[in-house]
Amino acid sequence: MERMGDRSKTWPRYTRRQVIRGASLGLAGLSLSGLLEACSRQASPAAGAETFDWASQKKTGHMVFANWPYYIDKKKVDGQVTHPSLDAFTEATGTQVEYLEIIEDYASFFGKIEPQLRAGASTGYDTIVMGYPRWFPTMLALDYLLPLDETLLPNFEKYAADAYKNPPYDPSPRHGVAFASGATGIGYNPDLTGREITSVKDLFDPAFKGMVGMFNDTEDTPNLTLLGMGVEPSTSTPDDWSKAADLLTHQRDSGVVRKYYGQGYISELEAGNIALTMAWSPDIHQANLSGYEHLKFVVPEEGGLLWTDYLCIPKGAQDPLDAIAWLDFVYKPETAAMITSWLGAISPVPAAQDILSNTGFAAEAESPLVFPDAATYQRLHPYRSLAPTEQQAWDDVFLPVVEGG
Amino acid sequence: MIADDTPFPRPRSRSLRRRRVPYLLLTPAAVWLGVFLVLPLAMLLYTSLQSGSLLGGGFRFTWAFSNYQEAISANLRYFARSLTYATVVTIACLALAYPMMYWIAFYGGRWKSSLLLLILLPFFVSFVIRTVQWSFILADRGIIIGPLKNAGLVPQDFRVLATPIAVIAGMTYNFLPFTALPLYVSLERIDKHLVEAAKDLYSSRWKAFRHVVVPLSLPGVFAAFLLTFVPATGDYVNAAVLGGTNTTMIGNIIQDRFLIQNAYNEAAALAAVLMIGMFLLVFIYARALGTEDVVRSAVQ
Numbered sequence: 140m141e142r143m144g145d146r147s148k149t150w151p152r153y154t155r156r157q158v159i160r161g162a163s164l165g166l167a168g169l170s171l172s173g174l175l176e177a178c179s180r181q182a183s184p185a186a187g188a189e190t191f192d193w194a195s196q197k198k199t200g201h202m203v204f205a206n207w208p209y210y211i212d213k214k215k216v217d218g219q220v221t222h223p224s225l226d227a228f229t230e231a232t233g234t235q236v237e238y239l240e241i242i243e244d245y246a247s248f249f250g251k252i253e254p255q256l257r258a259g260a261s262t263g264y265d266t267i268v269m270g271y272p273r274w275f276p277t278m279l280a281l282d283y284l285l286p287l288d289e290t291l292l293p294n295f296e297k298y299a300a301d302a303y304k305n306p307p308y309d310p311s312p313r314h315g316v317a318f319a320s321g322a323t324g325i326g327y328n329p330d331l332t333g334r335e336i337t338s339v340k341d342l343f344d345p346a347f348k349g350m351v352g353m354f355n356d357t358e359d360t361p362n363l364t365l366l367g368m369g370v371e372p373s374t375s376t377p378d379d380w381s382k383a384a385d386l387l388t389h390q391r392d393s394g395v396v397r398k399y400y401g402q403g404y405i406s407e408l409e410a411g412n413i414a415l416t417m418a419w420s421p422d423i424h425q426a427n428l429s430g431y432e433h434l435k436f437v438v439p440e441e442g443g444l445l446w447t448d449y450l451c452i453p454k455g456a457q458d459p460l461d462a463i464a465w466l467d468f469v470y471k472p473e474t475a476a477m478i479t480s481w482l483g484a485i486s487p488v489p490a491a492q493d494i495l496s497n498t499g500f501a502a503e504a505e506s507p508l509v510f511p512d513a514a515t516y517q518r519l520h521p522y523r524s525l526a527p528t529e530q531q532a533w534d535d536v537f538l539p540v541v542e543g544g
Numbered sequence: 545m546i547a548d549d550t551p552f553p554r555p556r557s558r559s560l561r562r563r564r565v566p567y568l569l570l571t572p573a574a575v576w577l578g579v580f581l582v583l584p585l586a587m588l589l590y591t592s593l594q595s596g597s598l599l600g601g602g603f604r605f606t607w608a609f610s611n612y613q614e615a616i617s618a619n620l621r622y623f624a625r626s627l628t629y630a631t632v633v634t635i636a637c638l639a640l641a642y643p644m645m646y647w648i649a650f651y652g653g654r655w656k657s658s659l660l661l662l663i664l665l666p667f668f669v670s671f672v673i674r675t676v677q678w679s680f681i682l683a684d685r686g687i688i689i690g691p692l693k694n695a696g697l698v699p700q701d702f703r704v705l706a707t708p709i710a711v712i713a714g715m716t717y718n719f720l721p722f723t724a725l726p727l728y729v730s731l732e733r734i735d736k737h738l739v740e741a742a743k744d745l746y747s748s749r750w751k752a753f754r755h756v757v758v759p760l761s762l763p764g765v766f767a768a769f770l771l772t773f774v775p776a777t778g779d780y781v782n783a784a785v786l787g788g789t790n791t792t793m794i795g796n797i798i799q800d801r802f803l804i805q806n807a808y809n810e811a812a813a814l815a816a817v818l819m820i821g822m823f824l825l826v827f828i829y830a831r832a833l834g835t836e837d838v839v840r841s842a843v844q
Binding site: 531 | 597598599600680683684685686701703705706785787788789790791792796797800802803804805806
């Protein structure tokens with residue numbers, strides 16, 4: 140039961156019942172009833188969580204960082220892959236980073252760590268990446284994230300763009316800092332479409348029968364469709380939802396959609412299996428860099444969506460001080476420049492722009508999808524946020540669409 | 545008992561120990577099955593009877609049998625599709641594997657092991673990776689379909705990927721060894737002299753095959769059916785990688801319910817329905833066509 144001692148670091152308060160629950164989880168093989176109880180435990184109330192005692196934490200010199208593959212800067216030195224930003228962090232703070240590229244999609248990763256978090260155990264990770272619109276707010280609603288101490292985030296305070304300082308879904312105290320943002324729009328292969336793509340309606344054009352990719356989630360696909368209808372997603376009504384679902388169903392049943400994709404859409408676009416597809420802007424940027432210069436990304440004239448991946452610290456983290464130091468280190472303009480030069484995603488640190496243009500990354504520095512101007516931000520919309528009661532209705536409308544006929 | 549009256553305690557303890565031996569030998573397997581099969585199954589059934597939602601205050605155990613009703617009624621077509629695909633795949637696998645295994649078992653000679661290895665070799669690579677490879681091979685402008693299109697042999701909008709054909713073909717490919725190995729084992733065990741004896745009795749080659757080889761290989765066919773049909777029904781990888789908008793199988797739905805919607809109770813109910821359904825199917829199949837009966841009826 141050595142975990143219990145560790146857990147007390149970042150699970151600030153636990154009652155006797157929780158301890159028993161934790162113990163029974165540890166003895167899973169022996170105590171069925173305890174395990175069953177642990178699993179039927181309700182989500183903890185959000186209130187008690189905001190009192191994490193940062194002052195009594197100690198630096199451990201070690202940190203485990205769980206991230207997506209290809210989601211940080213990379214360099215090959217003598218055949219060894221290194222990550223300059225992480226190396227700089229180790230040099231500056233002395234904290235060794237155990238870097239794990241294990242998030243292959245948020246849903247599976249969440250499914251993997253959720254049982255531990257629910258049982259009040261450590262996930263083994265100190266920093267994880269979680270995305271808005273879906274999983275970061277979900278982690279917040281379930282109170283699985285440590286509240287961050289603003290005084291430990293001086294670089295964030297100084298360098299973060301205003302848009303990232305106070306996301307409406309994460310009011311003070313914040314539980315995460317933006318790592319990268321991106322636009323959901325349309326990616327296309329002009330050789331195959333034969334024309335420039337400008338509108339969400341192009342995704343529904345029967346001329347592209349069997350050559351359109353849509354996303355298999357219930358966030359991007361519905362929200363982009365709502366934009367295409369001229370409806371602002373955040374104020375959309377259930378009536379709008381069913382109209383959007385009708386459009387999507389017709390698009391599917393008339394054979395326009397080839398497939399509802401997850402991550403796989405980008406290789407299908409590269410292979411020429413699809414001509415145009417919903418797309419995340421950094422994916423097209425990386426495809427352009429890796430030999431597919433002809434692929435294009437467009438924010439449709441009706442607008443695109445703005446998503447954000449957050450760095451956050453799950454409860455039960457064993458090195459919270461080292462982790463929050465990394466969260467802050469990411470906001471040093473030099474670090475942000477290193478990371479952004481590789482990702483091609485929207486950087487939350489405007490000061491990185493000058494560094495990039497001075498270090499040979501003019502394309503990134505000038506791209507409106509890396510450092511958007513006010514006009515571009517205007518065209519990127521937030522997603523519909525859903526109360527738990529609405530979520531069911533939303534899913535009932537849109538899941539049957541993306542799950543296929 | 546006699547042992548109690550004897551002044552020598554040794555035989556008694558030895559017989560006791562001997563009686564205990566089978567149980568001792570079973571213990572590791574029983575503990576293993578208890579921890580890794582029975583306990584998870586109990587958890588699954590328990591979860592399937594919970595109500596609530598992850599974000600709506602968590603799950604509570606309420607004997608929510610309605611989960612089952614909803615799971616079945618809302619997803620009938622996915623169950624039906626999975627069973628259809630699995631049936632087609634099993635038949636295709638048997639049709640492909642039987643002649644191959646027959647040939648290796650009867651005419652393979654000293655190459656038997658090497659030939660078997662050739663069949664198994666691709667399967668040393670991960671299941672998912674092999675499936676993804678097919679999506680490269682079968683790409684619309686890939687190494688097979690590209691030239692066919694250029695030669696004008698198929699229309700420009702022809703495709704294999706993202707169709708039911710691709711999913712069924714992928715599954716057939718992936719499950720082939722599960723069909724082949726049990727078939728091989730049963731064919732290999734057949735005494736070749738029986739076939740010679742049949743021929744001595746003026747049977748044609750076909751008749752010898754039909755009345756000697758086929759009946760004796762039926763236990764293998766039965767095992768091959770089970771090992772192919774059951775996992776094929778629950779498969780979701782092929783549909784996810786090679787399928788399109790109309791190839792969703794019940795495995796994909798369970799995955800979605802569990803991971804995307806976090807409706808753990810619904811996912812558990814669906815999984816339980818699938819499992820119980822498969823169990824019943826197999827049970828009925830085994831009872832109706834118990835292997836021995838099959839052999840007997842085929843011989844007569």
